[in-house]
Amino acid sequence: MDPKPKLRTAVTFNPLDRSAELFVSERNLPHWFQPGAAIFVTFRTIDSMPKEVILQWQRELEAWLTQSGLPIALAASVVHGRFPDHDQMMRQLDPTQSIEFKRLSDRVFNRSLDECHGRCPFRDPKLAAEVAQTILHFDGQRYDLDRFVIMPNHAHAIVQFRTGFDLSVVGQSWMRFSARNINRLREESGAIWQPEPFDHIIRSDRQFAYLQGYISENPKKAKLRENEFLYWQRD
Structure with a gap:
């Protein structure tokens, strides 16, 4: 499954600049953020880890x-x-x-x-497409996406935020809006996502290439059929 492509300008994705300022926040997990540095993000459904x-x-x-x-x-x-x-x-x-x-x-x-614990709602192509369209909505405006994959109960993405935007976009935009649309389609209510996503600031070009490969190969390693995931990458 592939979201409808659109023309995108070339973007340079940058690893961590060790000489520049680094912002660190902490809830249950530590979150490192640096404007203009690419980040690997994982967010999962609330029942994905019993x-x-x-x-x-x-x-x-x-x-x-x-x-x-x-x-x-x-x-x-x-x-x-x-x-x-x-x-x-x-x-x-x-x-x-x-x-x-x-x-x-x-x-x-x-x-x-x-291992796909929980309801694994994104085996349903319609629900996976809702997550994908939400992620793509502000691509090229608030952030730039390199690639992402929607797995049955979680998603991985490589994203680089533009000036004025940060990791809060993941919780406030991607997770909140996709949850609302998913509940509407399922005619249900309640939490969809585990509240706190995992994020990892990319530290080198080598790690960037490794994580690109990880996202691309994730469905195959999880032994998913073609209609059980949604993969997108930048042209």
Whole structure:
């Protein structure tokens, strides 16, 4: 499934500029933002990670921490929301361990999403199209999109915000408006999306290329049929 294309001007997507100002905010997750830097965004349906799946994620992190002789409570801090001593615990990991721990956490998280828990509403092409059209609505105005994929219970995108706009667009525009339209089509009410999206500021050209490939290959790795996802990329 492909949204209707439109003519787009050329855009240069930039990785993090380590010499420029970086804005950091925090709710349950840390959010790094820099104007003009590309960001990898994931947002998921509210029922995409049932309790037993979250607990399995925690157990896998705990096993790695135990084997490495590191504080086991760090697993719960990552899975259930950052504990007050989260940063103190993270400082007990050396740089290599920190990278390995984050990679493991991301791998288990994304694997769990691809297992398609919950109602998986975006197997329905009409509902997936609503999400896609919402994401595309302000492309070229408030932000520029490189690509995105709508999976049965989550979405990934690479986006770069223009001056005056930031990550709040994801929650206030993409998630809010798509939820309203999805509820209208299903003649239902209630929450569709998990409130807080995951975002990762892209740190290098190499990582940018890796994440492009991740988005492109995600449906195949999740063993989805062609009509069970919606993929779009910039011309």
